[in-house]
Amino acid sequence: MNLKELSQILGLSQTTVSRALNGYPEVGEATRRRVQEAAAAHHYRPSTRAKGLATGRAMAIGHVIPVSTRHEIVNPVFADFIAGAGETYAAKGYDMILSVVDDDREARTYRDIAAKRNVDGILVHGPELNDPRIALLTELGLPFVVHGRASGVALPYSWLDVNNTRAFRRATDFLLDLGHRRIALVNGLEEMDFAARRRRGYEAALLARGVAPDPALMRSSEMTENYGHEAAAEMLRLPDPPTAFLTASMISALGVRRAIEDAGLKMGRDVSIVTHDDDLGYLRNGDGADPIFTATRSSVREAGRLAAAMLLELVADPDRTPRSRLMEATLVVGQSTGPAPQQAQAALSQRR
Amino acid sequence: MNLKELSQILGLSQTTVSRALNGYPEVGEATRRRVQEAAAAHHYRPSTRAKGLATGRAMAIGHVIPVSTRHEIVNPVFADFIAGAGETYAAKGYDMILSVVDDDREARTYRDIAAKRNVDGILVHGPELNDPRIALLTELGLPFVVHGRASGVALPYSWLDVNNTRAFRRATDFLLDLGHRRIALVNGLEEMDFAARRRRGYEAALLARGVAPDPALMRSSEMTENYGHEAAAEMLRLPDPPTAFLTASMISALGVRRAIEDAGLKMGRDVSIVTHDDDLGYLRNGDGADPIFTATRSSVREAGRLAAAMLLELVADPDRTPRSRLMEATLVVGQSTGPAPQQAQAALSQRR
DNA sequence: CATCACTGCCAAAGCGCTTTGGATATCCGC
DNA sequence: GCGGATATCCAAAGCGCTTTGGCAGTGATG
Structure with missing residues (x-):
């Protein structure tokens, strides 16, 4: 069904039918209704190609x-x-x-x-x-x-x-406030702009507190589960391992968590994680109230x-x-973060 | 740059230029080359819309x-x-x-x-x-x-x-061979054809060994991490909990693993998992030799x-x-499966 | 009553391409 | 030197739409 056929059926010109359907004022109300009904009845839709050619817009x-x-x-x-x-x-x-x-x-x-x-x-x-x-x-x-x-x-x-810089600066601040000083960054590929910005936010937060960024605690790669696992596993074997991880995605965070558990540690108690969370449908960060990961969240x-x-x-x-x-990303607090271990012990002894 | 302009530049007709570019034989070799060079030089590409209109194919x-x-x-x-x-x-x-x-x-x-x-x-x-x-x-x-x-x-x-039926039948057989009898199915939405087929494979394998499928061990929902976690957590609280899980995707398998660990159990020792693995780029099932999950793998x-x-x-x-x-999906054996617990003990005592 | 401004409709051109149906020139064999 | 292939090229139609420029008909205006 094309314009020509439709207009013949209606006994009108192509011009009038086209105008009726596209809402131009030069056509009588009664005619317009008649045209619209006929178009619907015959499942008429203008050909995108032809329309595009005529209008110059591809839609x-x-x-x-x-x-x-x-x-x-x-x-x-x-x-x-x-x-x-x-x-x-x-x-x-x-x-x-x-x-x-x-x-x-x-x-x-x-x-x-x-x-x-x-x-x-x-x-x-x-x-x-x-x-x-x-x-x-x-x-x-x-x-x-x-x-x-x-x-x-x-x-x-x-x-x-x-606002990646701000999000990661806040996340880093949050970990610093919890007493963490050895904070690792499991970043995305640093050619990517977002990863570079996140790193800047992370470094700025550290420097503002007088913590020197340690290259041994910074990794950058594709954001896969394996990479998160590998990076975290290596860093946890360092003589002075991180007490907290900042990761670029939920997927790499899952890998980091696996590495933490492989090492016999408990996430949220022994080692903290803050991740960026793109709020993906199939990978929700917990159901509402109590997220699994503390995260900077922004719906992609x-x-x-x-x-x-x-x-x-x-x-x-x-x-x-x-x-x-x-x-702006929202910082949501979940179960994956807690005070830095030494700090936790200090708090414990104080309470006694 | 369009056909008309290009043909004017070349001093040829549109017909000839069009034919030269589309590989028709009615054009001299020298002319063809000349046309092709000019087209490349001017970055000429025919308009998809116009071409589509003329040929009737949308490409x-x-x-x-x-x-x-x-x-x-x-x-x-x-x-x-x-x-x-x-x-x-x-x-x-x-x-x-x-x-x-x-x-x-x-x-x-x-x-x-x-x-x-x-x-x-x-x-x-x-x-x-x-x-x-x-x-x-x-x-x-x-x-x-x-x-x-x-x-x-x-x-x-x-x-x-x-071949979803066959894949899940094999996976179930594999678990049965390891001595598992309480095998849970964490399936995708059962309106989906693939999920229905997987269930059929699972049930067929159980029945062939005289194990009655237990509705309490079958779940069906969207394949998210949360859902995998929730389904597994509930089933592990049963009086007669499953010793193995069959899951529909890596993502839900991650949730099941989390539930297993939450329960203080160890995947692969206390509870086994076999998952389907679509071989997604960002969620590889281990690097080559030693996969994390035992899985039925097929590259989507x-x-x-x-x-x-x-x-x-x-x-x-x-x-x-x-x-x-x-x-056909390949059954790859990883670290997430092992003999059913009682079985493991029996094997241990035999060895003594 | 002629003029005017609308209103409601239409014929035809044009968007950029392909393709049909020639037209012209070249070359062959006899 | 001539009829007929053969090789090259071209003008124009057509794909399905929008849009320009008109053209009747109608009621209001002076």
Whole structure:
């Protein structure tokens, strides 16, 4: 069923039918109703391709998911982010086009996307330090919003990010307040901007209390369970092991917990963990009241919704000056943190 | 840069340029080279929309991701499946269009997709028992491949699935061989076809050994860490608790492990776990040689690659009779399983 | 009563590509 | 030197929509 057929059935011109369906005022109310009913009855939906050709708008947004060739890992937060973004797109009638692409062929991919003209805008995932994609997309003139930021990029651009520095500074402060001094950082890949910011927050908090950051307590890699386990296990074997861990994701926190238990220690009593929690649907941090992990929490799904909305605004008015939005993470206290061991003993003896 | 401009630059007709780029024989070799070079130099890529209009092919595949309104959960295996499918699409020049949709509005979504004609085929995720989508898509005449199967649907259709029944039957046999008799099943939602099949495999294995399936040892819900924890914790409090768990995913297995440890027991010694392992990038089951969990393993990413390839074949030749492919899961033995406790003692006393 | 401003509709052009149906030039064998 | 392949190229139609520019008909205005 296409416009032509529908208009013949109705005995109207294509013009009138098109206008009736798109809400233009030049068509009588009675006619409009008649057209709408016929369209519904025949399951008519205009062809996206033809509509796009005629209007110059693709009614689609591109998401480019970088997959590192070395690691073959898809960041599991994408699923939730995309679910959030998808809600926004669906509500506004946009499609979402996904490109999964090796990170070494990204530049070419973006060029192709721009040339093929099948999206009106792009959502950029996983920005790195000095990420070249921002300059490239600016040059290509394609509206885009970055999920995260790229330190070192001077150009203005739109982004939506979590205040990672502040979140990790607060988390570190929280552990310092509990008496911890040997605090380990199990970070994400430090090429990634978010990881760099988290580290800065962590270091700033330590320095503010006169604790020198110890390189032996800082690790950086993909955020997998195995890596969390390996990093924590190694650090726990140090002569002067950490009494607390700061981890970049729930998944790596699970690995850290496993290492703690392997060492015969108890999380929350012998060793504390604070993790960042993206509030993923399938990996909720406890049910409401009493979270398992003390965590800096920020919903990545909500981030998806908001980032998508920002991008659609930008698409509607490309000359708009870049917008940005900084989401604050909530520090939720769970069962994974407690006073530093010595501290705990001191408190115990005081009470006696 | 569009075809018209490019052909003017070259002093050729649009016809010739189009044919040169699409590999038609009616164009001289020298001309072809000249055209190809100019196209590359000017970063020319034909507009997908226009090409689609002219050819009637969208060069895109739709993936509809159901999100249950009740649970707000995106199955984390989608990320890896889609990464796999994306590889296949990229290699063949196809785009992937993602629709995230409430499962109560699915029928309408599929109708819309068909009417909008912006995909050449659909990959169906998360089939349920008697899934109505198969009949709907067949009626709509849109090529599709189901990731999984739908028991109870009589129509022929193309699918790619893991042999879930066999995998869980083998896993159960493995536990029975180790002397376990109280084996719990922490399953996914039983509306889902894969969960129903796994249960059947589990029950068949028990019955074959004369062990009556105990409803108190069977749970079914979303595959989250919390749910695994809750289900296992409750079952471990039974007067006659299970000595082994069979879980539907690594994530729920992590929850089960937590419950085991909460109860002061040790996984692999006091209580065994066998889980299904989708071989997700960010949640590898140990590094190679010595897996953490004993598991039935099958790469969902590989499934994505293969399912996408099947779908593209179907799109190329829609009259082709439906194909199917059953992938076998490998049973890998890790540290999470051991002889049933009484059995272990018997073995110990024998050795003395 | 002629004029004017709407109202409600339509024919046709155009979006950027592919493809049909030639047209022209070249080359072959006889 | 001529009919017929063969090799190259082109003009124009068409894909399904939106949108421009009109054109009747209607009621109000002077």
